Amino acid sequence: MTIHDFYIPYVIPAVVLIVAFSIKAPAMLRYWKNPLLRAVGGLLLVAAAVFIFAYPPMIGWVNELIGIPNIAAPWVYTILTTYCGACLVLVLYWRGGNPTAMKRSIWTVVSVYATVIVAFWVLFIFAEVPVERLRDLDTYYANTPYMREIIVLYLVAHSVACLTSGILTWNWLRRVDGLLRAGLVLMVIGYALNLVYDAVKYTAIIARWTGHNLDTLSTDVAPPVACLCAIFIAVGFILPHAGQGIQESWEERRQYRRLGPLWQELHTLQPNAAIVRLPFRSAMSLKLIQRRSDIGDALLRLDAHFDDSFREQVYADTVAPDASEADQRAAAAVADAAAIVAAVAAIRADEPPLGDGMSQERRAGLDLGAISQAIQRSPVIQQTRIRTMHRGTHEEAATR
Known part of the structure; x- marks a missing residue:
């Protein structure tokens, strides 16, 4: 059996991201009016949804449920692009600054990525994609009009979001220390791996455009890279919160024993x-x-x-x-x-x-x-x- 028999690249990151969301959930419920916590929770939930709906059996189920071949493709791209926008919104909240300028930047991000999502569905209406593809749709339809544009559009949106988020996070981690800094370092690694994922996808698609076949990069290499991306980013979110809890518990235990005599x-x-x-x-x-x-x-x-x-x-x-x-x-x-x-x-x-x-x-x-x-x-x-x-x-x- 191969790794794809178990679809580990999809199940593991989904579980890790859901666990990360569960750890953050109590704080989100307690401080629901805090936009930063809502952004963190939304990002983790959407990221988990990406892997859930990109899971090949789930793709087949969505296609069968709607009754349109490959309708799951724009749906998965929609969730992925929402995740990209959530990454940028979160980093903008972290960076802070002038509230008016921050709101303007967030509105710009939301507008641009919402437009990209609308473009997916409009282009899909005109695309002819009758053959269902559960794992290799990006390369199989790399030369198909309109579907080709959808694939390029989602990859560009993903690359821009990961590159921007990685740079802004890198700049921010220089101003913090401790577990927060360690968590941000893991997130930067996760964003860098996302760019590796994009590079692998670009390579496989461009190979199709030039008459070559490097589909294995898209089907066999990209999913494990995406899995690593999700794990690094999820642990980056969990570490400051969980680490603080561990530190507090250790300090309480130390004080308890210290007062023993x-x-x-x-x-x-x-x-x-x-x-x-x-x-x-x-x-x-x-x-x-x-x-x-x-x-x-x-x-x-x-x-x-x-x-x-x-x-x-x-x-x-x-x-x-x-x-x-x-x-x-x-x-x-x-x-x-x-x-x-x-x-x-x-x-x-x-x-x-x-x-x-x-x-x-x-x-x-x-x-x-x-x-x-x-x-x-x-x-x-x-x-x-x-x-x-x-x-x-x-x-x-x-x-x-």
């Missing part, structure tokens, strides 16, 4: 009835919110036992006289961690409160992540535990 230190202060247990499969964002909430509640409980003078003493002992700003922040985190560990020990020992505790601003300014890491790593914390243990032993002996 502090949470372990404090969670025993919470009554079991007050602890909200989330299902194992809960989203990491919810788990992170819950962990921060648990820590905040516990800090409020030990607030009155927070010994600020002890905290200042630890800070003074930890920070060097010529410490950098980063070293000062690290020392502050160690001092806060030591004071928290001491306050927890005081509560467990039923010691009386020391005073009013921290102000709300002071509590809000705590770097919980750095404090948590200090609890896990700093030798000062172990010294604090020993100190509070000895203090508890001495107080117990004094009461006897």
Whole structure:
């Protein structure tokens, strides 16, 4: 079996483009008034439709349904040309600029490509194409009056759109970075491959005009190239969105684990009835919110036992006289961690409160992540535990 037995060049890109559209769909529904999102969604949907209706069995089905041989040809060209116009409209939205000039440019693109689509159907009325061709219509009818003009017209419209979109996207990617830049690079590659697709088609058609036969370029080479084009462009659209989601999920997981030592230190202060247990499969964002909430509640409980003078003493002992700003922040985190560990020990020992505790601003300014890491790593914390243990032993002996 050959690759064409499975029509992989049509099925794979259609699936990829539909997946890309599905990923974008929630944002489109949420922000439907955003013309940029509508343009992205429309482009992905139309691109998927190109491969669905260019699928040879689908071409045969459309021809049979309408009852006119090769009526699927102008229909597929219409969808493809709509895709070309959508590419240009999207790039114009991306480029931005003066709103009036942008609207004028978009109107020009829509008008030109709508005219091209009308020309397809008018020319098809006069074309004589009685023999149904499912895969090689472009070359089989390359010399047929009116059909020849349709084929050239759709290829020129496609080439202009891909070349213009590729150049404008290339110019724009120089001003962005990160995942957005990576996505734009993939799109530029996709547009470049579209031009390769056009070159292959042009070569096969010109060969027919000059009395040669290079039909295999059109039937066997062009579809896989089109498949690659669609995959690169679809992934280019997906990458910034999906990549951002992956980055956010990774950051949430990192923060959740980073707060683990502090949470372990404090969670025993919470009554079991007050602890909200989330299902194992809960989203990491919810788990992170819950962990921060648990820590905040516990800090409020030990607030009155927070010994600020002890905290200042630890800070003074930890920070060097010529410490950098980063070293000062690290020392502050160690001092806060030591004071928290001491306050927890005081509560467990039923010691009386020391005073009013921290102000709300002071509590809000705590770097919980750095404090948590200090609890896990700093030798000062172990010294604090020993100190509070000895203090508890001495107080117990004094009461006897």
